[in-house]
Amino acid sequence: MGTGVNRRSFLAVAGLLGLAACGTNTGRGGSADGTLRHWYHAYGEDGVQDAVRRYAAAYPDAKVEVQWNPGDYDSKLLTALQNGAVPDVFEAQVKVDWVRQKQVVELDDLLGDTRDDFVRTLLEAQTVDGRLYGIPQAIDTQVLYYRPSLLAKAGVAPPRSLDELVDAAARLNTGGVRGLFAGNDGGVAVLTGPLLWSAGLDFLSADGNGPGFDDPRAATAFGKLRALHEGGGLLLGAPTDWADPGAFVDGLVAMQWTGLWNLPKITAAHGSDVGVLPFPRLDAAGAESVPVGAFSAMVNSRSADVEAAKAYVKWLWVEKTEYQTEFATAFGAHLPARASLASKSLDSGPGKDIVGFVTSGGRIASPPRWPAAANTALSDAVSRIARSGADASGELRAAVETARREIGRR
Template structure:
């Protein structure tokens, strides 16, 4: 879909690293006036604006103004944190530089006894130097959608390994239908982390002290993926984040977001299946990338305690609002395990994928420069046939320099 929505952070910030504002209830007071200013990016799902305005209006301990921010929201947040006490509360994914520069405040004390109820991977993604800086609001994830009827006709089963995915996509290609669509860049933007996870690797080492892809298995996985060749759809009018290629029958399988589930089932009914990204081999693992905007507090806020109290009320205490926010406006998943009962059908199946094999697509310590270097290398491997070992060696050096810059 062209409109911005809760998956936009995965399209841009979440998977690629890391303006004028308009909205409702804006232009009043500001931080220090007894009013809390809360920022969201420009959600596209019908009803979510009204719901969030309603949540703010229900809060009685302070006046809360909600501001919607179209355009480059992530850049606007970066600028605001450097120069302003506004917003007091905002949604984002924590970056290590914000912590180092003391632009955001720890929120561990807000969780109390609820910590174990939150999906651990989400809390880990918002943790830097052992402290939590964001309370997850909801989960966005991506899966491989497929048409069971088309797989049966081709004599293939849903793929569980990368070689099976390549074979299935080739056998499903024909008669004007391609086997797989993962984006007009051949899937480089969204599948680089899952391809590493499939080989048992990651962007960073477990302790974050080194690149996690300095291993021959990374080159082997990217080279194997390149074997899809003409089975990959390219040049689609819409990109991977929109279900158009799958809905319109141009592909038998598409890697896309769970947020598209309503449109997909509206078109194909029960002829829809989902699986995680396959493992490369038995030394690797299946995976689904997990991301979430989290509610954070600006360290420059004139009333940090009031801002933290609002975050606790909305994203820790008010479980009814949390369930509604996650499940009623497009297909998303709750950030808390106790709320998964609010999902149904394929969304519940995907919630199980997240619990079993969810992986954070954009760690706080993974910098934009390192990500660009790796993405460019993978693009040359997959799209231009470049030597994988040579390309990844150069990306490893950039990532190593960035890790050294960020420090422990």
């Protein structure tokens, strides 16, 4: 994957807040000139742009024009949705504000009998108030990569609990090799969700109407991140951050938390000396997990022909399974959004293991109803706990109150 905006965007709360009102269907074929406009952000992998243009050209029922959007796609899309009927179709993550302000249309009727074949967690990530607003395009996830040879040399078993992870990171910190790399912030950005899930908690409560971490177990889980910082086994100040495999590929660490997209580079560097794990559980009452996210195809409610746009989305992201498979697998290591396709795309070695992690323990990385302000409050609290040793219970009480207030506004 290249630098800049790419499929890893699902890992951050994008903050795309819809502003304008709902549109109408005039009955015209797509936009005013009869063309459907389909927007993508600029993927970092070579070949993606050519592929999506080829898909559009193959659509038999309308002319489809693909617009590739380098730079700040989020802001450009926000402005476009506010101001008009273009794009008719676009990729993004569903935001509750768009739904509340009727800027996107429901897409439940597109799935038919294929619904159960889509990875359940992905559909949940595109659902607000029980209704689907985006058709997932591909799956990205993160896992814990490790070098079996280095663990064996240190007498360390692959960690399946947080205590084991803390212990392993410290014991593997030998001979100029650190135990674990989870980002130059020490894991605050990418491990907050997995730490919650490890304790059986989440960003949101089960009903989605409040914070899901108003529980003493959250403080316990985040205390383990502090223990990782204190144990001396974390690599900080690496040349590249967690999303790049450089630290692991170059032998700077025995374990790295990073993305599925890096699997080809990692196996090219280390061959069969690569293992993968989900994020460990806190204890028997918690759960192993991996974050799951995806861009989805969505339809602008102000499109000149909503039904034509929906028909195109159904054709491309529900019916054309060969395109879905190519989009996910031909330009880097990603998974198709449908379970039947995902199981065929990575069918051996660490890739097969990762497919199993996604289907058994995939968790929504950025829930549609999780507000950006709440995310900032929680991330700041976790940073102070992990990096400064701040009181976990006190920090989380403040974050809970902020999250409760922000969620209540929606």
